[in-house]
Amino acid sequence: MASTDEELVARSRTGDLDSFNQLVLRWERPIYALAYRTIGREEDARDVCQETFLRAFRALGGFKGEAKFSSWLYRITLNLCRDWIRRERRQPVAQAPEGVDLVELAGESSPSESIEDLVARKEISAAVARVMAELPEEQRTAILLKEYHGLTFQEIADMQDCPLSTVKTRLYQGLTVLRRQLERSGVSGGFKNHV
Amino acid sequence: MCEDKELLVGYLYDDLGDGDRARFEAHLRGCEACRLELKAMRGVRADLAAWAPPVPDFGFRVVRGGRDAAERDAIRPVIAAPVSWRAWWTPAAGLAAAAVLVLAAAASLAHVEVHRGPDGITVRTGWPTSPAAATANAGATRPNIDGAMVPAAAGAPSVAQRGQVDPEFIAAIARRLDALEAAASHDSSVRNASTMSARAADAEIIKRVRELLAQSESRQQGELALRIAQVIRDVDAQRMADLTRIQQRLGRIDATVTAEAASRSDLTNFILTSARQK
Numbered sequence: 001m002a003s004t005d006e007e008l009v010a011r012s013r014t015g016d017l018d019s020f021n022q023l024v025l026r027w028e029r030p031i032y033a034l035a036y037r038t039i040g041r042e043e044d045a046r047d048v049c050q051e052t053f054l055r056a057f058r059a060l061g062g063f064k065g066e067a068k069f070s071s072w073l074y075r076i077t078l079n080l081c082r083d084w085i086r087r088e089r090r091q092p093v094a095q096a097p098e099g100v101d102l103v104e105l106a107g108e109s110s111p112s113e114s115i116e117d118l119v120a121r122k123e124i125s126a127a128v129a130r131v132m133a134e135l136p137e138e139q140r141t142a143i144l145l146k147e148y149h150g151l152t153f154q155e156i157a158d159m160q161d162c163p164l165s166t167v168k169t170r171l172y173q174g175l176t177v178l179r180r181q182l183e184r185s186g187v188s189g190g191f192k193n194h195v
Numbered sequence: 196m197c198e199d200k201e202l203l204v205g206y207l208y209d210d211l212g213d214g215d216r217a218r219f220e221a222h223l224r225g226c227e228a229c230r231l232e233l234k235a236m237r238g239v240r241a242d243l244a245a246w247a248p249p250v251p252d253f254g255f256r257v258v259r260g261g262r263d264a265a266e267r268d269a270i271r272p273v274i275a276a277p278v279s280w281r282a283w284w285t286p287a288a289g290l291a292a293a294a295v296l297v298l299a300a301a302a303s304l305a306h307v308e309v310h311r312g313p314d315g316i317t318v319r320t321g322w323p324t325s326p327a328a329a330t331a332n333a334g335a336t337r338p339n340i341d342g343a344m345v346p347a348a349a350g351a352p353s354v355a356q357r358g359q360v361d362p363e364f365i366a367a368i369a370r371r372l373d374a375l376e377a378a379a380s381h382d383s384s385v386r387n388a389s390t391m392s393a394r395a396a397d398a399e400i401i402k403r404v405r406e407l408l409a410q411s412e413s414r415q416q417g418e419l420a421l422r423i424a425q426v427i428r429d430v431d432a433q434r435m436a437d438l439t440r441i442q443q444r445l446g447r448i449d450a451t452v453t454a455e456a457a458s459r460s461d462l463t464n465f466i467l468t469s470a471r472q473k
Contacts, residue, residue, distance in 0.1 A: 021256045028253050036248040045248075050255050057257055115444040121245045128246040146208065147243050153210060168201040175204075179239045188242055 005069040013060050020060075024053050027070060030149060031077050037144050038081040040133060048084060052077045067158065074149065075159055078141060085137075123187045131181040139174030142167055197222075197229055207236050 003011075003022070011019035031052050036045035055076050056063075063072055132140055138160060145151045145159065157164045182188040205211040206219050223230050 017257055024256060028255060029250075032251065032253075033248045037246070042249055042251065046251055053255070053257060115441065116448065124242050124245040125247065128242055132246070143243070147240065153205075153208075165201055168204040171208075172200040172204050175236055175239050178243070179235050182239065182242055188238060 006065065009060065009063065009065070009069055012057070013063075020053075020057055023069070027073055028053070030070070031073055033148060034074060034077050034144060035081055037129075037132070037148065038078065038140070039084050040129065044084060048077060048080045051080055055080075068155075070149075071151065071155055071159060074145065074151075078159070082137070120187075124182075127182055127185050127187045128178070131178050131185075134181075135174050135177060138162075139170045139177070142170040143174045143178075146171060197226060203229065203233065203236070207233065207240070 003019070005023065005026070008019045008023050012023065028049060032045055032049040035048040035052070036042065039045060039048065052073060056073055059076075063069070067075075132143070135143070141160065142156055145156050146153075151159070153164050153167050156167045160167065179188075202211070202215060202219050205215065211219065223233065
């Protein structure tokens with residue numbers, strides 16, 4: 001039976017690297033995904049991911065367990081991303097290919113997905129990345145944590161140090177901008193599926 | 196209620212209490228604007244789901260900085276070898292293990308000895324014929340009084356060491372030799388045959404070991420070549436299948452586009468014709 005995060009954290013705090021590396025294995029993908037969607041560069045996101053775990057290991061003594069370990073990791077990641085954006089003095093990058101390589105896409109398609117659907121998905125993905133990069137940081141972060149990492153409103157409020165109602169407002173505002181921009185770009189595929 | 200966007204967001208993410216949910220659903224039934232907005236928000240969420248990050252080769256692990264570094268500050272990240280390469284090399288590792296086993300078996304048969312000396316690494320094969328023969332290879336020997344081979348320094352002193360020739364001693368030796376020759380005339384022929392037979396057996400073993408090694412090497416090369424050829428064939432087949440599939444899809448898209456163009460052309464003609472008639 002797999003150990004819980006709390007058990008692995010407790011063992012890691014005694015210097016057990018194997019336990020900590022199990023946590024790394026468990027959380028590296030979500031942390032990388034959060035970093036990538038926040039700053040938009042693969043290599044930099046990988047660096048942020050590694051730095052997150054190094055900082056977490058060094059700061060394990062100060063982790064009181066009041067929040068979930070994952071929330072604590074997310075907070076470290078977002079702080080590192082903020083540092084990266086400040087250091088680079090620029091907006092997050094929307095890293096999307098200009099053209100669509102069909103041969104390359106063919107390798108990514110699932111058996112049930114046609115090439116047309118795959119091309120459409122890629123276009124939507126690129127458009128979402130572009131619009132997300134233009135959102136204010138608070139709105140973007142709220143959407144990322146809610147949509148892709150499933151945090152509760154309260155967990156996001158704790159992470160952003162704001163009231164719960166503010167989180168909902170940020171989500172509403174961010175989603176509204178996304179909706180408007182995606183409809184304007186003409187690539188929105190989700191809306192037609194839900195009308 | 197239309198202004199209460201927190202309620203809308205709570206409903207959108209299925210995070211409302213029973214009372215609020217029932218109240219909002221009742222409102223939705225009578226408010227088309229909120230229904231449309233909710234659908235639009237769900238559409239945005241579906242679009243967001245299409246945004247997937249790339250999947251890099253992970254393998255990042257935290258290790259200690261050095262053998263003696265026990266401090267936490269000494270930790271550092273390392274990138275392990277990608278899993279795909281490990282999987283690719285598995286058959287090769289199996290072949291290598293099999294080759295080592297064959298070589299080990301052959302070495303045990305051939306009694307291969309490896310020595311590392313000042314002149315470099317020396318490999319020697321073959322079994323010594325007898326302790327006496329091994330000693331003979333190592334240095335000067337002479338037969339002792341019983342006819343066995345012994346080192347020159349052992350046993351009775353040689354004539355040269357004694358410094359003089361004793362006729363009695365020589366005569367005794369001659370008598371003894373005659374007696375031994377007579378007594379062992381039959382044995383000597385058997386012994387010579389035995390020695391020859393042992394040497395022939397050694398040569399046979401060495402020859403056999405060399406054959407085994409050659410066969411093993413040849414078999415491994417053959418298997419490796421077969422495996423490489425198989426991989427190349429598989430990759431080619433997959434590539435061809437992918438290209439064919441892409442071509443088919445493009446053909447379908449092309450047909451759709453052509454049909455649409457034809458339809459538009461018909462529509463334009465119809466409009467023009469109608470305009471002219473009017």
